[in-house]
Amino acid sequence: MPRRSPLKPRAESSADGDRHPGLIIRHHGRGALVETPAGNRLECTARKRIRDLACGDRIEWSPAGDGQGVIEQVLPRRSVLTRPDHRGRPRALAANIDQLLIVLAPEPEPTAALIDRYLIAAELMPARAALVLNKSDRLTPANRTDIDRMLDEFSALEIPVVRVNTREANALTPLTGLLSTHTSILVGQSGVGKSSLVNALLPEHELRVGELSEASGQGRHTTSDTTLYHLPGGGDLIDSPGVRDFHLWHLDKTELAQGFREFADYAQQCRFHNCRHLNEPGCAVQAAVDAGDISARRLESYRKLYAQLEAAEGRLGDY
Numbered sequence: 001m002p003r004r005s006p007l008k009p010r011a012e013s014s015a016d017g018d019r020h021p022g023l024i025i026r027h028h029g030r031g032a033l034v035e036t037p038a039g040n041r042l043e044c045t046a047r048k049r050i051r052d053l054a055c056g057d058r059i060e061w062s063p064a065g066d067g068q069g070v071i072e073q074v075l076p077r078r079s080v081l082t083r084p085d086h087r088g089r090p091r092a093l094a095a096n097i098d099q100l101l102i103v104l105a106p107e108p109e110p111t112a113a114l115i116d117r118y119l120i121a122a123e124l125m126p127a128r129a130a131l132v133l134n135k136s137d138r139l140t141p142a143n144r145t146d147i148d149r150m151l152d153e154f155s156a157l158e159i160p161v162v163r164v165n166t167r168e169a170n171a172l173t174p175l176t177g178l179l180s181t182h183t184s185i186l187v188g189q190s191g192v193g194k195s196s197l198v199n200a201l202l203p204e205h206e207l208r209v210g211e212l213s214e215a216s217g218q219g220r221h222t223t224s225d226t227t228l229y230h231l232p233g234g235g236d237l238i239d240s241p242g243v244r245d246f247h248l249w250h251l252d253k254t255e256l257a258q259g260f261r262e263f264a265d266y267a268q269q270c271r272f273h274n275c276r277h278l279n280e281p282g283c284a285v286q287a288a289v290d291a292g293d294i295s296a297r298r299l300e301s302y303r304k305l306y307a308q309l310e311a312a313e314g315r316l317g318d319y
């Protein structure tokens with residue numbers, strides 16, 4: 001390794017030649033808004049061979065004149081969120097997410113089975129998961145007990161749970177804490193308050209969208225574009241209507257058990273190495289349920305999903 005000359009500090013590039021590192025803030029077709037480590041933003045076009053670019057991708061770019069750049073390479077991703085395009089082929093929507101925040105609320109009434117599905121998605125991405133109970137101002141003596149019981153089951157799986165609302169000042173503090181060191185997305189049922197949370201977390205949201213449009217000089221983006229936001233309290237949020245709508249599109253039934261984190265230690269002890277934990281003899285996951293170490297509801301949820309996957313040949317229905 002040649003030693004760096006103290007007189008010639010490298011530019012912000014640590015890449016070879018005229019290549020510089022960057023982060024995709026937003027992309028549209030072959031173009032993308034790229035942020036440099038110093039926080040500058042420039043419009044770039046991707047080389048033709050780069051097929052699948054996504055918001056959140058770490059890339060290398062080279063200057064192309066006019067203050068614009070060319071994306072030369074996409075660096076390996078730690079995770080990717082895909083959804084089918086109009087032909088049903090998976091397309092990357094967002095990359096390098098490391099936290100899935102599952103938003104729920106007293107209304108619409110949450111179901112544990114739906115949370116299970118989001119948790120499977122998180123485990124398989126892989127990303128850390130946390131539950132965000134929004135509209136905490138709507139908790140009543142009547143609905144609180146059921147919700148607490150449901151959330152306790154997930155807390156026992158060491159999944160963080162926070163209670164927030166978008167109506168009171170400072171009521172988002174537990175959420176900003178969770179967000180601060182991660183690249184997160186907010187997912188959840190319609191009406192739980194995802195848009196309200198994004199607006200509350202990004203008070204200058206509208207302004208920022210305007211700025212981005214000006215920076216790109218293209219005005220090509222629409223409100224449906226997936227965008228990465230740096231949060232005022234630290235951490236990044238990747239958001240778009242498509243991301244919020246996220247659900248599991250494809251899942252192999254043989255992967256399903258990996259989505260139930262508490263099964264792992266027991267599954268190794270099943271009599272058959274390829275035990276499906278359905279009704280096989282010597283199933284250690286079933287034994288753990290009988291011993292009260294795993295929730296019977298979770299195993300039941302797994303079995304229902306397994307049956308659905310088998311019936312639908314690998315495609316999960318909509319949430």
Ligand SMILES: Nc1nc2c(ncn2[C@@H]2O[C@H](COP(=O)(O)OP(=O)(O)OP(=O)(O)O)[C@@H](O)[C@H]2O)c(=O)[nH]1
Pocket residue numbers: 134135136137138164165166167188189190191192193194195196197244
């Ligand atoms: N009481 C109360 N209402 C809230 C809170 N947050 C959001 N709401 C209301 O809940 C409703 C749904 O909020 P949205 O932010 O549109 O929910 P969403 O999850 O984005 O819904 P979709 O766009 O359909 O996915 C709106 O009427 C909000 O005003 C909250 O903390 N407390």
Ligand SMILES: [Zn+2]
Pocket residue numbers: 267270275276277278280282283284285286
């Ligand atoms: Zn088993």
